[in-house]
Amino acid sequence: MKHLPKHLRPRWRYLAVGIKAWPDADLDRRSFQRSVWFAAQNLLGDAGSADADLSLLSFEFGDGEGEALVRARRGHAERARAALACIDEVNGDPVGVFVRGISGTVRGCEEKYLGRRRELSGERSVVFADAERAAVERDGLIDVRLDGAFAGATELDFE
Structure with a gap:
């Protein structure tokens, strides 16, 4: 299958997300992704949620703290931020979710907001x-x- 020309490809924004919960909370990638989709659908509706197209690119959680990298279509970053703010529990465990920052590239988002510095x-x-x-x-x-x-x-x- 042929690739689309660059001007027709979808453009993305990447949101660095911090996660806080109780130390005994049991969170995994699948349950957090489901919570993101559920929050987006409840806040934005079916059509708005499909337009924003929120998906989880990376997820790490342990000992009550974690971080995730969420991808959203360009122009929908503020809606994605609002949907993420609506998440208050995952798998019945109360969580606090906050957006650390938004970037136009995965690498920039990881280096600037998630503390994953490039190895020199x-x-x-x-x-x-x-x-x-x-x-x-x-x-x-x-x-x-x-x-x-x-x-x-x-x-x-x-x-």
């Missing part, structure tokens, strides 16, 4: 085991390439 890495040359070798540095950790494999090292290994 860089290549450099180091002296390891009496030879100069290529290494990849990520968040203070250094992986040195040794004959097709990597060895983990720290800054202290090079001094």
Whole structure:
């Protein structure tokens, strides 16, 4: 099947959602998605809910706190925010749902509002085991390439 031209593809907005509940609450992706659809249908009606097309892209929950990434059609972000504000329970467990922010890309939404920073890495040359070798540095950790494999090292290994 052929892809639509870029100007005909649907455009999306991504909502970063924070979730708070009691520590013993049992929430999963499926039940939260169902609650999102139910809230949108009750607030916006069948046609409005279909237009907003809310769907859950990612979901994490544990120990009473969680976060989710919800996708909505462009132009319906404020309606989606209102529908999410209507969620007060999931599977009978009381929850608090709040929108942290809205972005035009998944990556931007994750980095800016969900705290999932891009991993910074860089290549450099180091002296390891009496030879100069290529290494990849990520968040203070250094992986040195040794004959097709990597060895983990720290800054202290090079001094």
